[in-house]
Amino acid sequence: MVKMRKNSKAQQEAIGAMLLIVITVAAFAMVWNITQNWVSQQRQTSLLRLKERLVIENVLFEGSGASKKLAVFVLNTGEIGITIFRLIVNGSIQTQVTPTKLTLGPKVGGWINATFPWSGNVVYEITLETERGARVFTFAKS
Amino acid sequence: MQRAERKAQATAIGGLLFLIIVMTLVGFQLEFNQAQVEIGISDAERAEERIEISDVFFGQMKTYTNKTTFPPFSWKATVSDGGNPFTDGLKAKSTQGILTPIYNMNFTITATPWVFQRSLINATTGASGSVTTEGTDSLSGAPGIFSDFLNNPPPGQTSLAVMNWTVTFFVDLTQLGNTVSSATLSFGKKVVKYLNVVGPSEEKILFYLRKPSATSDTLLHKIRVTQEDANWVHTNLAIGANNFTQSGFYTLIIQSKAKLSRSSLSTPEFKVLFDDVGIKLVSTVYVADWQATFRIDEPTLIVKKFMTSSITRYNTSDVLQSIYIRDHIAGKWDFLDTSLVGTLPSTKTFKFDLAFGPQLQKYIGTGAQLQNITLRFYSIKSSPYKVFSDGIILKDFFVENRNSLVITLKNFGGKTVTIKSLWISDASKSKRFELNLLLKGGEEMVRVIDFRWSPGDHNFKIITTRGTAALFSSTA
Numbered sequence A: 001m002v003k004m005r006k007n008s009k010a011q012q013e014a015i016g017a018m019l020l021i022v023i024t025v026a027a028f029a030m031v032w033n034i035t036q037n038w039v040s041q042q043r044q045t046s047l048l049r050l051k052e053r054l055v056i057e058n059v060l061f062e063g064s065g066a067s068k069k070l071a072v073f074v075l076n077t078g079e080i081g082i083t084i085f086r087l088i089v090n091g092s093i094q095t096q097v098t099p100t101k102l103t104l105g106p107k108v109g110g111w112i113n114a115t116f117p118w119s120g121n122v123v124y125e126i127t128l129e130t131e132r133g134a135r136v137f138t139f140a141k142s
Numbered sequence B: 001m002q003r004a005e006r007k008a009q010a011t012a013i014g015g016l017l018f019l020i021i022v023m024t025l026v027g028f029q030l031e032f033n034q035a036q037v038e039i040g041i042s043d044a045e046r047a048e049e050r051i052e053i054s055d056v057f058f059g060q061m062k063t064y065t066n067k068t069t070f071p072p073f074s075w076k077a078t079v080s081d082g083g084n085p086f087t088d089g090l091k092a093k094s095t096q097g098i099l100t101p102i103y104n105m106n107f108t109i110t111a112t113p114w115v116f117q118r119s120l121i122n123a124t125t126g127a128s129g130s131v132t133t134e135g136t137d138s139l140s141g142a143p144g145i146f147s148d149f150l151n152n153p154p155p156g157q158t159s160l161a162v163m164n165w166t167v168t169f170f171v172d173l174t175q176l177g178n179t180v181s182s183a184t185l186s187f188g189k190k191v192v193k194y195l196n197v198v199g200p201s202e203e204k205i206l207f208y209l210r211k212p213s214a215t216s217d218t219l220l221h222k223i224r225v226t227q228e229d230a231n232w233v234h235t236n237l238a239i240g241a242n243n244f245t246q247s248g249f250y251t252l253i254i255q256s257k258a259k260l261s262r263s264s265l266s267t268p269e270f271k272v273l274f275d276d277v278g279i280k281l282v283s284t285v286y287v288a289d290w291q292a293t294f295r296i297d298e299p300t301l302i303v304k305k306f307m308t309s310s311i312t313r314y315n316t317s318d319v320l321q322s323i324y325i326r327d328h329i330a331g332k333w334d335f336l337d338t339s340l341v342g343t344l345p346s347t348k349t350f351k352f353d354l355a356f357g358p359q360l361q362k363y364i365g366t367g368a369q370l371q372n373i374t375l376r377f378y379s380i381k382s383s384p385y386k387v388f389s390d391g392i393i394l395k396d397f398f399v400e401n402r403n404s405l406v407i408t409l410k411n412f413g414g415k416t417v418t419i420k421s422l423w424i425s426d427a428s429k430s431k432r433f434e435l436n437l438l439l440k441g442g443e444e445m446v447r448v449i450d451f452r453w454s455p456g457d458h459n460f461k462i463i464t465t466r467g468t469a470a471l472f473s474s475t476a
Helices: A001-050 B001-050 B358-362
Strands: A056-064 A069-076 A082-091 A102-104 A107-117 A122-130 A134-139 B051-057 B061-067 B074-078 B089-094 B095-099 B115-120 B127-132 B146-148 B158-171 B183-193 B203-210 B218-224 B233-238 B248-261 B269-293 B301-315 B318-329 B332-341 B346-352 B370-382 B386-398 B404-411 B419-426 B430-439 B445-448 B455-466 B469-475
Touching: A001 B001, A001 B445, A056 A122, A056 A134, A056 B419, A056 B430, A056 B455, A069 A082, A069 A102, A069 A122, A082 A107, A102 A107, B051 B455, B051 B469, B061 B404, B061 B445, B115 B127, B146 B158, B146 B183, B146 B248, B158 B269, B183 B203, B183 B218, B183 B248, B218 B233, B248 B269, B248 B469, B269 B386, B301 B318, B301 B332, B301 B370, B318 B346, B318 B358, B332 B346, B346 B358, B358 B370, B370 B386, B404 B419, B404 B430, B430 B445
Parallel strands: none
Antiparallel strands: A056 A069, A069 A107, A082 A102, A082 A122, A122 A134, B051 B404, B061 B386, B074 B269, B089 B386, B095 B269, B115 B158, B127 B146, B146 B269, B158 B248, B183 B233, B183 B269, B203 B218, B203 B248, B269 B370, B301 B346, B301 B386, B318 B332, B318 B370, B404 B445, B419 B430, B419 B455, B455 B469
8 A cells, every 4th residue: 555655656756757857848939939039130130220320322313393313323342132111311212213123132222213303413311121120321522 | 570571671762762851952943042152142243343435635635655666765774784665575684773963064065053252352353263165185175264363462462262163963762772883073183274373282173062051061083283274183082871861952062272473574373274073972772774755746735634654563572673754944853753562563543633723834845845755764773774665655645636535443442353344424425435444453444435425424433344333414
């Protein structure tokens, strides 16, 4: 009788130990998953945004009347590809922009055009924003 | 006791797993930091970039070089193993420095720059000097020069003539490393008339040297003449290196003194011929000396500027290299640069802008030399060496049409940069040119751009691959 009680206690302790290990591993798996997701996300955003480098080479004020437009030439001076998706003039996001997204490989430049009713002899602040959130700006006189 | 052990085991496992997560986070943080460092370096490199558009010429440019189909019009080299110094892979040995500063020592055609003067006692005429073809058997052959006193004095009297041939020459001791180890006077003389000449014990031919800023002349040599010479007498005479201790204008005087007595038979006469009169200065240094003459194709009226570049190197360090350009009008070399050059290629560039003075026409030449531009490279060192020419280039800039312009870019920073693009804007248009030009630190580059320009203001902008920009404005 005493022997049977001792065996039962031993089994309980073994099961308890196994449960503790399972709970620890499960908890670790959850935390590990969260950590990995966060690190991966940071790699895709903050880290790559940090590496983005672009320069506005020139801004041209073209056209007349209703067909006035801005032509912005941007050069990707960084080591990774970038996608420009926003053109901002004097703090105002431009909506009539072509192309809507401009993807540039490293050391490659390209044009972004926007319909914009510019006035003569005025200084404009031109800002470009990438998908990852990097921004570059310049001042250009029409 | 067993429970406590299991707790400890669980804690250890939990701690280990926690450590793995921490290490993952720390690893990412390190990766992030590394990226920040790299970006910081990249931004610092961009901040260090120093570029400029140093010049824009509205017109065309043509390049003449020994490495293309436009060789120099001519070349001349005084180097021991000769060869064409303007072909690829030239290597020339230096020779011991020698300077023969007297121009026209053989009296080729005329006596210039030699000048004849005379003074007379008891005579008013009869002393003369000029170029003559009389002495055909001198070292260099005819012509030479003569001094002649042909005079019959009154009975019981003598007449005296002192006849001087003088030549002034410039000695540039920098071409000998400022050291003259020996100086030699050489001349050929032939007395062809000796009739009723008085005083056989007197020296009748004397050589004097007038040093720069000197108040008296130094006697170099004297010759006692007693009779006519059957043949030319050629003499090489050491005259003392200490006579040439400074650069400047020296004068050599050949004096012929003749005292004649009365004769009733024939007119007394003393006549002597001279030829091959020179001074040779030898230095302890070793010299390599060569010249390149470029003949530009364009009429000089439309040439607005030109620039020359040379690349030289040596097989040893610290060779003193001087570069000159020929002044065709004054007939002299104008100094451009002196520097110590060693085994690394040394590029020297010189610009001549005719807009800043018509005097630069002297480098393009006049008369027979018109459109010739001549450069001279003169190198010295105290020990023998070899010199290598890796290229001599001349570019001329001229106005012909409005379809091109020449832009000069300079990287005056220390790091290599890549000029990605060039923008040219005028009142009506703006155009981008993809350049992708690599410029080393300190390097300057000239590029011809196909651009239809119109008179008026133009703005220029260059961008590097790191994003640095430089601006320039010019009016066509």
